[in-house]
Amino acid sequence: MAGLELLSDQGYRVDGRRAGELRKIQARMGVFAQADGSAYIEQGNTKALAVVYGPHEIRGSRSRALPDRALVNCQYSSATFSTGERKRRPHGDRKSCEMGLQLRQTFEAAILTQLHPRSQIDIYVQVLQADGGTYAACVNAATLAVLDAGIPMRDFVCACSAGFVDGTALADLSHVEEAAGGPQLALALLPASGQIALLEMDARLHEDHLEWVLEAAAQAARDVHTLLDRVVRQHVHEASILLGD
Amino acid sequence: MPLIKGMLIERPSFRSYFHSCGVFLSVPNVDLPPLCSSRFRSGPPGEEAQVASQFIADVIENSQIIQKEDLCISSGKLAWVLYCDLICLDYDGNILDACTFALLAALKNVQLPEVSINEETSLAEVNLKKKSFLNIRTHPVATSFAVFDDTLLIVDPTGEEERLATGTLTVVMDEEGRLSCLHKPGGSGLTGAKLQDCMSRAVTRHKEVKTLMDEVIKSMKPK
Numbered sequence: 001m002a003g004l005e006l007l008s009d010q011g012y013r014v015d016g017r018r019a020g021e022l023r024k025i026q027a028r029m030g031v032f033a034q035a036d037g038s039a040y041i042e043q044g045n046t047k048a049l050a051v052v053y054g055p056h057e058i059r060g061s062r063s064r065a066l067p068d069r070a071l072v073n074c075q076y077s078s079a080t081f082s083t084g085e086r087k088r089r090p091h092g093d094r095k096s097c098e099m100g101l102q103l104r105q106t107f108e109a110a111i112l113t114q115l116h117p118r119s120q121i122d123i124y125v126q127v128l129q130a131d132g133g134t135y136a137a138c139v140n141a142a143t144l145a146v147l148d149a150g151i152p153m154r155d156f157v158c159a160c161s162a163g164f165v166d167g168t169a170l171a172d173l174s175h176v177e178e179a180a181g182g183p184q185l186a187l188a189l190l191p192a193s194g195q196i197a198l199l200e201m202d203a204r205l206h207e208d209h210l211e212w213v214l215e216a217a218a219q220a221a222r223d224v225h226t227l228l229d230r231v232v233r234q235h236v237h238e239a240s241i242l243l244g245d
Numbered sequence: 246m247p248l249i250k251g252m253l254i255e256r257p258s259f260r261s262y263f264h265s266c267g268v269f270l271s272v273p274n275v276d277l278p279p280l281c282s283s284r285f286r287s288g289p290p291g292e293e294a295q296v297a298s299q300f301i302a303d304v305i306e307n308s309q310i311i312q313k314e315d316l317c318i319s320s321g322k323l324a325w326v327l328y329c330d331l332i333c334l335d336y337d338g339n340i341l342d343a344c345t346f347a348l349l350a351a352l353k354n355v356q357l358p359e360v361s362i363n364e365e366t367s368l369a370e371v372n373l374k375k376k377s378f379l380n381i382r383t384h385p386v387a388t389s390f391a392v393f394d395d396t397l398l399i400v401d402p403t404g405e406e407e408r409l410a411t412g413t414l415t416v417v418m419d420e421e422g423r424l425s426c427l428h429k430p431g432g433s434g435l436t437g438a439k440l441q442d443c444m445s446r447a448v449t450r451h452k453e454v455k456t457l458m459d460e461v462i463k464s465m466k467p468k
Contacts, residue, residue, distance in 0.1 A: 031335075032334065032335040033335060033337065034281065034282050034283070034335050034336055034337060034404075035280070035335075049280070049334065051280040051281075053283050056283075059286070075279065075280075075287055077278060077280075079330065079332055080274075080328070080330045081330055086328055086330075091278075091287070122279070124278065124279055124280035126278065126280055126332070126334075
């Protein structure tokens with residue numbers, strides 16, 4: 001039974017973590033010179049890069065411009081070498097389009113688009129190594145990148161995945177745990193208000209268990225928020241030293 | 246000495262394929278996604294990406310970094326195919342130099358597991374515990390120049406310099422001073438003497454880049 005492997009009797013997971021424990025997160029902001037905002041995040045072995053251009057004038061047809069707010073354009077790309085087997089199409093396939101759409105919906109909820117009417121904000125996310133929780137890593141990286149670009153947001157957007165095995169809710173699933181086929185939940189949270197920007201669940205889960213899984217994911221997202229907050233403050237501190245304040 | 250601008254990440258992956266001779270054994274692919282610069286749009290690979298991919302393919306072919314025989318497992322039946330995927334993350338000019346450098350560094354990092362053909366089943370058996378490095382025969386290093394008005398030559402141009410240049414030139418040299426590739430896609434003319442200057446500059450650059458790369462590879466933690 002898959003459940004027996006994923007969670008041992010003592011409560012340890014495949015990689016030695018506890019049920020509610022997150023993988024090690026390392027993040028950096030302002031990694032690229034060309035972009036307006038950029039960030040790099042590592043969640044365990046999952047590595048994601050986010051780059052933000054904007055707000056700038058609408059590219060392509062002017063008719064797409066919205067008169068009262070900015071257009072958010074997200075593109076998700078997974079490098080050909082990001083998974084064990086070489087991926088044929090890094091972008092343009094169905095999964096990438098779906099991810100791009102989900103990211104766009106997430107960030108439209110958080111970015112104060114009314115402040116930039118008739119303009120466009122581009123968010124490009126590149127996954128360099130995928131080991132589970134790619135949506136969460138992308139959202140976290142994109143949040144940092146948008147902050148680096150100085151685009152005003154309602155709040156941080158922190159995301160985490162969660163699953164349910166053997167009566168226990170697991171937070172931050174790795175690829176092995178995702179591939180086992182149990183229920184998985186991806187949650188994007190605005191921590192200060194506790195509002196959910198995006199919630200997506202795969203596979204069957206009894207409604208009684210939903211609350212536990214949701215709580216595990218929300219707690220993990222709040223932990224991610226603490227970390228990202230620290231990263232942002234550290235970055236601002238370093239930047240102000242360079243400016244000579 | 247200008248630093249290599251534009252960061253690249255590359256990881257050759259490999260597959261064993263049944264094939265007969267004449268099939269490509271190394272498939273390079275350069276990707277210039279819109280995230281590296283606002284110049285690029287999303288969609289199918291543009292002109293610049295395709296030219297860069299072809300350039301890398303030519304460099305591999307001409308400088309013979311790896312020989313086809315080294316990738317062969319069983320002649321006429323089984324050989325390795327190297328997929329070289331180069332993604333540009335931050336574009337600030339001089340993409341060809343950076344691609345060649347990244348390619349070389351990555352090829353030096355590649356470890357192929359041992360494959361043996363089982364006589365009874367005639368299937369390949371991969372031994373992941375025993376890995377060996379690729380046999381890199383030459384070390385080609387590319388040096389690019391931007392030409393301004395037939396007179397001024399700048400080594401390792403940035404994005405801004407490339408945009409303003411009237412022509413570009415890329416020279417690929419290996420350690421014995423042999424020329425692998427000379428890429429001068431149109432643009433303003435150059436005298437023979439200027440070309441010679443470029444070659445000697447390329448030789449110096451080769452030494453600098455090779456020392457840097459050796460240092461980095463030595464400092465890498467063994468897996």
